[in-house]
Amino acid sequence: MVSKILPGRPYPLGAKWDGTGVNFSIYSERATGVDLCLFDDDGIESERIPLTEVTAFVWHGYLPGIPAGQKYGYRVHGPWDPANGLRFNPAKLLVDPYAQAITGYVDWTQPIFPYKFGSHDADLVRDDRDSAPGVPKCIVVNPYFDWEHDRPLRIPLADSVIYETHVRGFSIRNPDVPEHLRGTYAGLASPASIRHLKRLGVTAVELMPVHHFVNDSHLVQQGLTNYWGYNTLSYFAPAGRYCATNDEGNQVAAFKAMVKTLHREGIEVILDVVYNHTAEGNHLGPMLSFEGVDNLTYYRTLAHNPRFYMDYTGTGNSLNVRHPQVLKLIMDSLRYWVTEMHVDGFRFDLAATLARELHDVDRLSGFFDIIHQDPTLADVKLIAEPWDVGEGGYQVGNFPVLWAEWNGKYRDTVRRYWKGDNGQLSDLGYRLTGSSDLYKHDGRRPYASINFVTAHDGFTLHDLVSYNCKHNLANAENNQDGANDNHSWNMGVEGPTSDPEIIHARERQKRNLLATLVLSQGVPMISGGDEMGRTQRGNNNAYCQDNEISWYDWTPSSEKESLIDFVAKLVELRRSHPNLRRKKFFQDRVIHNSAARDIAWYDIDGEELSPAAWNAGWVRTLGLLLNGETLAEIDQLGNTVKDASFLLLLNAHHEAVTFLLPPCPGSGVWHCILNTNDLETPFKHTIAKKRVRIEGRSLNVLMEKPIVPPPLL
Structure with missing residues (x-):
């Protein structure tokens, strides 16, 4: 039993262990009382202690003698008036919004809802049954960890190759x-995993959500789970389900050890974070944390009817980023993951929601103002998913400087081009060269564009070229979920086939898409598993499939080895040549009164592409010259960098074409260094003739090399 609680401090928020006791603090603007609840090792509530000290709406107290590892939660008193957005219910145990570790899972069979079921206006009638047996418990964390001089890698975004993956x-x-x-943090940092990542040459792993998240009720009832993790309960606690030992605080050290190991191998860690909504859903959802702590502070409610929530995410609620405490929560979380957990950047899920001050997406919203002036975040990578599901939510190209964006236009254009759709050429030109139409006007650089052709959400690369329709029946939603993609990529056969011609065509399309991705200006993001032909059997929304549908298949095969080798060599080609990862947009300028330009576009006759050809919907062939002679970038040592020139020849037509090659920018000759139609030796180097045949739906890359004089006899 705790004999006495001391006043303690209001800040920092959360539960902070100092070696002799714990300071507890929690923000609630409208509460009339807050009880701190302590739990024993069996999850039984052993003490309930009122916090009587209140400073600027922060309820706080210090308990001497409490050790790290102590389980706790809160009960918050206040008015029950759901019609006006007030939903206080002390019968419901609440997770600390600042908890740094959480143990246990939500038990949907327990009374975790704050209202009584059974009527049309059920959410207006309070349920006074204790929810503690069904709510996860917070854990006091020991913050000590030996980082062994770990430091941020600070790999320039322009030089980055991102690998999106799932810890489990x-x-x-x-x-x-x-x-x-x-399937754990340690597994991702194991020697075998490191070998694979380093072989690919990726510079960063972008981890799908690792903040503690909840398995949705309807999924549990179906025997499924929230595999992706976009259902956050806590913005400070790493998910215990990915800890190799147990989830009673060990997950914090396990996560840190993973980051330290990846850093040691030169690989950064970027987190996919979900600050736009939480796991509590709409007004009929469970009461687990924010709703019971202070509903009107944490959530956007309808101005004319605060019983209901604004929903820009399609999940039932949206965080109230207009409120200073919610902004503080997000900023405190970001700073915590950078300073205490050593992560290198963030990808913000549905980031347009964070920019909504009133209704419209506002580029100068409070969130951006605060994040831009924060010195802790000055050197980390900030990547936006620049859309949400609300009106006006598609904001590709509209985020401020310092931000990079998932470039959805890149994905759509490159897919359409290689599928053979009409009218893609002019847009493809922008996508191959860093999307200057989206990012140049506001002072950003090509590396503001995070290029991708597949991601966790949608078909894998293998399935993109193998299926015409989604096959999501395993999700138990009658195949009604997921995007209604109709790509016509399946080469006439839906799914697996033994036809060698179709297999060859699909493998070639994979290589076309991967080569386009890695060799485009901007930052390539590879969807994890695409490098080994990972399939989800046509499921394009595998968010609930924690099974072999989603898991990577490491069974060795010659086909996998070939594709992995292809990706590794592509990434190495990009790494070795700054001309393929420029830090500035192409200027198309004349240098030294000569005809040398940064970039030029050619048709199959070796002539510069005419305006008519750019706008002709039926043209599907393109030559792109990247002039290394004009690169003239300055490296970190002050040296002027030049590079080889490259000629990319793309043919999305189903028949072969012959390109008449333009002259080299320098005094060398063209060598073919990549042919996606050659599955066995795609990187075989050959001296190019004056005319080069490009097979249907394939890509060739040529590089200028010096003329080698014949040996003296």
Whole structure:
């Protein structure tokens, strides 16, 4: 029993252990009382202690003698008036919004809803049953960890190659990872995993959500789970389900150890974060944390009817980013993951929601103002998913300086081009060269564009070229979920086939898309598993499939090895040549009164592409010259960098074409260094003739090399 609680401090918020006791503090503007609840090792509530000290709406107290590892939660008193947005219910145990570790899962069979079921206006009638048995418990964390001089890698975004992956799915089936580590933070940082990532040459892993999240009720009832994790309960606690030992605080050290190991191998860690909504859903959702702490502070409610929530995310609620405490929560979370957990950047899910001050997306909203002036975040990578589901929510190209964006226009254009759609050429030109139409006007650089052709949301690369329709029946929603993609990529056969011609065509399309992605200006993001032909059997919305549909298949095969090798060599080509990852947009300028230009576009006759050809919907062939002679970038040592020139020849037509090659910008000759139609030796180097045949739906890359004189006899 705790004999006495001391006043403690209002800040920092959360539960902070100092070696002799714990300071507890929680913000609630409208509460009339707050009880701190302590739990024993069996999850039984052992003490309930009122916090009587209140400073600027922060309820706080210090308990001497409390050790790290103590389980706790809160009960918050206040008015029950749902019609006016007030939903206080002390019968419901609440997770601390600042909890740094959480143990246990939500039990949907327990009375975790704050209202009584059974009527049309059920949410207006309070339920006074205790929810504690069904709510996860917070854990007091020991902050000590030996980082062994770990420091941020600070890899320039322009030089980055991002690998989007899932902590569990990546290693869960890898036989080279020790069995007890598979599917965990330690599994992702195991020697076998590191070998694969380093072989690919990626510079950063972008982890799908690792903030503690909740399995949705309807999924649990179907025997499914929220595999992706976009259902956050806590913005400070790493998900315990990915800890190799147990989730009673060990997940914090496990996450730190993973980051330290990846950093040691030169790989950064970017987190996919979901600050736009929480796991509590709409007005009929469970009461787990924010709703019971102070509903009107944390959530956007309808101005004329605060019983209901604004929903810009399609999940039932939206965080009230207009409120200073919510802004503080997000900023405190970001700073915590940078300073205490050593992560290198963030990808913000549905980021347009964070920019909404009133209704419209506002580029100068409070969120951006605060994040731009924060010195802790000055050197981290900030990547937006620049859309939400609300009106006016598609904001590709409209985020401020310092931000990069998932370039959805890149994905759509490159897919359409290689599928053979009409009218893609002019837009493709922008996408191949860094999307200057989106980012140049506001002072950003090509690396503001995070290029991708596939991501976790949608078909995998293999399925993109193998299926025409989604096959989501395993999600138990009658195949009604997921985007209604109709790509016609399946080469006439839906799904697996033994036809060698179709297999060759699909493999070639994979290589076309991967080569386009890695060799485009901007930052390539590879969807994890695409490099080994990962399939979800046509499921384009596998958010609830924590099974072999989503998990990576590490079974060795010659086909996988070939594709992995292809991606690794592509990334190495990009890394070796600054001309393929420029830090500035192409100027198309004349240098030294000569005809040398940064960039030029050609048709199959070796002539510069005419305005008519750019706008002709039926043209599907394109030559792109990247002039290395004009690169003239300054490196970190002050040296002027020049590079080889490249000629990319793209043919999305189903028949072969012959390109008449333009002259080299320098005094060398063209060498073909990549042919996506050659599956066995795609990087075989050959001296190019004056005319080059490009097979249907394939891509060639030529590089200028010096003329080698014949040996003296």
